[in-house]
Amino acid sequence: MKYLPLAKYKYAVSNGDDPRIIAENEYNARLDNYAVQKTFLYPLLTYRDESQTSKYPIFFLPLPKILTLADQFRFNSKTINHIASQLPPLAISQFLNSLLVSEIFYTNDIEGVKTNKIEIGTVIQENNLLASQRGKSSEKRLGSTIKLYQQTQYGKPIYIQTLADFRRIYDTLLKGELAADRQPNGKIFRDRLANGELLTISSSTKVVHRPPADEEKIQQAMSSVIKFMNDESMPALYKALITHFFFENTHPFLDGNGRMGRYLLSTYLSSKYDRFTGFSVATAIHAHIQQYYKDFIVADNAENYADLTLFIQSLLEILTSQQQENIATLNQLKALLNDAEQTISKWIQEHSAKFPTTLSPQLIQQTLSYLAQSKLFSYAPSLGIKDNEIIRNNKDNGFAMAKTRRTLDFLEDCGIIKLIAKKPKQHEITLI
Template sequence: MKTYQPLEIVGYQHDYDHAFSIEDEYDQRISSASAVVTQLHPLLTYKKHGRQTKQYPLFFVYTPEMVSLASNFDCNSRAIQELSHKLPPVAISQFLNSLLLGEITYTNSIEGIKTDAAEISTIIRSIEFAPKGEEKRLQSTIRMYQEVQKGHLLKITALQDFRSIYDELLKGEIPADKQPNGQLFRDVLPDGSLRIGTATKTVHVPPVSELAISEALGSLIAFMNADDVPPIYKALVTHFYFENTHPFLDGNGRMGRYLLSTYLANKYDRFTGFSVATAIHAQIDSYYRIFKQADLAENRAELTFFIEEMLRILTGQQVKVLNALTEAKGKLDHADRIVHAAARNFAGDNDEKEVYGILFYLAESKLFARGRAFGIQDREIIELNADQGLSQRKTKRALAALEEAGLIEKVASRPKQHVLLLDID
């Protein structure tokens, strides 16, 4: 059985076969019943002479491998959702915050931007209490991701929407000399050129003028809002095309990953959505390789192999999330038995339900929080117990009694925070 390969490779393999026509091969692919042909025309670069073209419409072919990977992606997402439904809200919140920490760290790391995990953790925990007008670095970025966590769906229907998202997502992150210099996007290039890639390797040279950018993104808006392509394929085509267009002088990668994260979180699950940058960072060489391959004009704007590899990258990360959730669920069930026994033995003058609640919240925090900065605070325990009809006074009294008994330890005063000393591993 003939292996399905990029047109560039097929052409090279038949270099001396005069009976073979690469144009016939291309026509066969793009006109096949399993091909999806879009109205998007990415800017492609010829490998041999460096000239660029937009003559080819972006397309992909439903290969057995792609369909299988997409099915695995969908099954993994459902499994993640089913497993997460078996976890209590505090555990889910702690786990998602840990994923968010990784996502912010890695999306910046891909761009060569160093971030401090402790700083990000503090912002994630305290952002809702931050004074208005006192924006810290990354605060706006984190707030945008947290909106995704709450189920907020981005709707892009006009070019201005791209700019509005960019301004809010990267507020305070873009230096003055890299701010958009057109009406909405970049236009005049400071040194006459722009490239995507690493310090030593160019992956793509994007459109130059704001007019070309606006035309490309106008086509993308129409594609994004149509319902004729299944969500996962639409998400990956959109991701490639946005990066290919590269509408800003700086921050395109971070915005592109955020758009992909937002879409996957809404259409599939938050755990998958909050693992995009983490997954790409772990496979960054593969990511650049498939992007560069898709950017070659010799491949005639075929995105089949880009989609397949991105699905491998994303499903691989989903498996890691599933394994982490499964392990954590097992540990939480074990901790629940220990906490129940401790609550029965300790209760005394305190309400057993109240004591159990405090110990279990702290157990969740111990198992799921990524460091003390994400640990549950006393005010949150008090609020959770209040939702169960338990008074603030009783919860504070029980916290003090548990601390005195050596079952918990105070680790912070402002805001007050305790950690569990019970061995629950």
């Protein structure tokens, strides 16, 4: 029989018993299963009549489909890392920046917050230039948000040991993004609202969930999730998805919970698996947004007894699908880069006799290679490598700065690169 949410199972099995007894018996059977993965997290679940309970612990059964998807997820991650290992650093950096542009755009778009991809890319570049200045980020909108993601990109993990760590990350992630009346109204998280108003999460027709109402309960819930996050007894992939659900179920802040929850999932997957997967979380969710919302509605339903089996299965399907897209894109770009390098080498062979004696073929090859990587792996031409970056990179490889400048002028005179910006100067390769 197909694995069903308990709210549906009790009607699918018709043996004359009370549906509530059928559901209770099946719940106990699932919870007593030898393979069950049971947690000590107790989410606040909502019944159809809007009454609530927190007496059920989160659990799931590692169905064959889930095990297959988890294996696929890990295999995809290894494949992505293998492809990346065959790419030059600039290509990897530009591709990660492209993923980050989409990640920031889509995590905001899911919440109805409008942003511009080119503006996001510009902030990414500004932050890169400020990377050597500790604590500095672009003063433009989302500068602080993007810096948090970039720290993950550079391999800096986040540590959450106390409740204050959640608030510290939240304040940085959403700096400048929240109206005054949407700031946390408690000591760390949100607290009771004025006039007895209750925070609700609704669909277009009804209330689907009401998270804990006061900060004391929120702190209890978030303390338990810290303990769970730092418990190594459950495989990291499942733990990440369960934590994502529990964070959203608790809804600890007045605003920005979705963005915070997706950031936490993104940075966790980046540190445990690969950055390409981690920087595709919001992109993947956005592509399956209706299914994502449906998964939460089902998981928040008290009639399903905190069974996250199908929630985990669905999110694994969403994430592995995006991984496969990333693999296909990386393979395609890798092939295009190989073709570009061959084209560059052929052009150098055919024209080397006309090169100025002060410019070596190796310098010209390296300069054109940077421009090729930038063109193929950047989100947009304007977000590609700038001349001063090429000059710095070539200097690190032993080429004088003045020679790189003359190389760029020479290649522009040859018509195989063109000037696309003046402040700062930026060229784009036209040979490929």
